[in-house]
Amino acid sequence: MIIVKRKPLEEILEMTKDFKKLLILGCDGCASIIQVGGERQARILKLLLEMGQKIKGNGKLKAQAISILRQCDRQIATSSLDPIIAEYDAVVSLSCGVGVQTIADLYKGKLIIPAINTHFLGMHDTKAEKFYEMCLACGDCLLFETGGVCPLTRCAKSLLNGPCGGQASGKCEVGGWQNDCAWVLIYNRLKARNQLDLFGKFRMPRDYRVSGHPRELGGEKENEEGKT
Amino acid sequence: MRREAHSKLMKQINEGNFVFTGELEPVKTTKLDEVIEGARILKDHVVAINITDNPTAFGYMNALVPSYMIQREAGVEAVYQMTTRDRNRLGLISDVLAAGALGIKNILALTGDHTTVGDTPQAKPVFDLDSATFVYMLRKMMDEGVDLNNNQIEDPPKFSIGIAAAPNADPLEPELLKIKRKVDLGIDFIQTQCVYSAEQAQNFLEAASFLKTPILIGIAPFKSISMMDWMIKFVPGIKVPKEIEEILRKAKKIGGKQAVYEANVEIFGEMLKEIRKTTTAAGIHTMAIGFEWIVPKIIERAGL
Structure with a gap:
């Protein structure tokens, strides 16, 4: 899922200080699953902003907290927001950057204020205490040959032909020897499966056009292999 | 497969001579005097000198200029170190062509330390x-006379290509398999990070013998105790035997800086002698940044 984190309250207060009627918009997608941007968090943020602006002497803020199923879905967003959005001066979005931009695109005259920083595509550990980046959305998946470990994402240098000399006992020098060396993980997985031939394979320079910004997908006619 | 040697360094290795190479570090300066002076000190004792490329991700002078200058001013062959950390493939092509134009004969192809461990x-x-x-790109440029997209290169460059190896890597097998990829692509020599005993060198050389590629064993004497402490703490894969550590610390206590130098000559001289006698190393790569004068003394002490 998309891993997000709420911005510091001070920053959100500063961005919202000129508005009297705010819609605090939660998202029940990824942001809600990791308990950063769901309905509950929207309600908490509403209270914090109302209190904060009062303390700062910015006058009385009237905010309403709601949550919608997905901010990144145009249909869901319009059916929920069309009837009510005109009542508000601005929207504070508790969604990832995709959600914020979808709402901003739907309501171009309205200011959409991001209350969240979008970090990465990741998963959490077994205790759900920490999140780990897993995928760069590179558009050219090679997990089949790397034992289900993405070197582009999990190697600090995104090496296609690792490991480098910066690993010791399977740990990476980047980040002070805390993180696993992705290439040692790959080696261990492939070795256990008797697939070291895949480890030894030389991987050609990547075509970075595949992941060059801004990317688009679909709209073209695809042939039988699914390639355009 | 043995390729044609394009450098003095590779010619000597191919002729079976036990070679010595040196290393110089252009730092954060616009002055070239120190590098050229260092090259003059090393000149009669090594066949070629590495010029480092923003080592440990510190922003220093571009390595190509001093590589050229030590050849022109000191008359000693350069091993131009190139990392992929600071330039994309376009930048690398430019610098490789420029190196060819300036008569550089050796390139050491490196990934480079991560930016976050450096000074920026x-x-x-x-x-x-x-x-x-x-390495794949270099081979294409040299052997086929084209770049990665098969665009023709007018008068393609010729280099001998080296790579680095981490002899104390743990686990070692992925390191060896990684080197094997590059050996298969076509490299001429391997240069290791520093070892601190003949045994470390021997173990690596034995494990890497299937690569059938000349290996230069890296040594890095300690300029000071604080440098030793820094290396032990921050450089991955550095394994300094307790005995060496103690001898150097004792030397410092009793006789200060000069005694540390003398202890270095003794320790590394003995180690070189042992490596020469008991291993299949093709030579020794010496890294004595800022005290190059110690290299001839160590070689002399080793009786080589």
Whole structure:
């Protein structure tokens, strides 16, 4: 899922200080699953902003907290927001950057204020205490040959032909020897499966056009292999 | 497969001579005097000198200029170190062509330490290529006379290509398999990070013998105790035997800086002698940054 984190309250207060009627918009997608941007968090943020602006002497803020199923879905967003959005001066979005931009695109005259920083595509550990980046959305998946470990994402240098000399006992020098060396993980997985031939394979320079910004997908006619 | 040697370094290795190489570090300066002076000190004792490329991700003078200058001013062959950390493939092609134009004979193809371990950790790391894909590009440029997209190169360059190896890597097998990829692509020699005993060298050389590629064993004497402590703490894969550590610390206590130098000559002289006698190393790569004068003394002590 998309891993997000709420911005510091001070920053959100500063961005919202000129508005009297705010819609605090939660998202029940990824942001809600990791308990950063769901309905509950929207309600908490509403209270914090109302209190904060009062303390700062910015006058009385009237905010309403709601949550919608997905901010990144145009249909869901319009059916929920069309009837009510005109009542508000601005929207504070508790969604990832995709959600914020979808709402901003739907309501171009309205200011959409991001209350969240979008970090990465990741998963959490077994205790759900920490999140780990897993995928760069590179558009050219090679997990089949790397034992289900993405070197582009999990190697600090995104090496296609690792490991480098910066690993010791399977740990990476980047980040002070805390993180696993992705290439040692790959080696261990492939070795256990008797697939070291895949480890030894030389991987050609990547075509970075595949992941060059801004990317688009679909709209073209695809042939039988699914390639355009 | 043995390729044609394009450098004095490779010719000597191919002729079976036990070679010595040196290393110089152009730092954060616009002055070339120190590098040229260092090259003059090393000149009669080594066959070639590495010029480092923003080592440990510190922003220093571009390595190509001093590589050229030590050849021109000191008359000693350069091993131009190139990392893929700071340039994308376009930048690498430019610099490789420029190196060819300036008569550089050796390139050491490196991935490079990560930007975050250096003196400008906010920098965007490039790593468009890694050391393997860089070797692939170099071979294409040299052997086929084209770049990665098969565009013709007028008067393609000729280099001998080296790569680095981490002899104390743990686990070692992925390191060896990684080197094997590059050996298969076509490299001429391997240069190791520093070892601190003949045994470390021997173990690696035995494990790497299947690569059938000349290996220069890296040694790095300690300029000071604080440098030793820094290396032990921060450089991955450095394994300094307790005995060496103690001898150097004792030397410092009793006789200060000069005694540390003398202890270095003794320790590394003995180690070299042992490596020469008991291993299949093709030579020794010496890294004595800032005290190059110690290299001839160590070689002399080893009786080589």
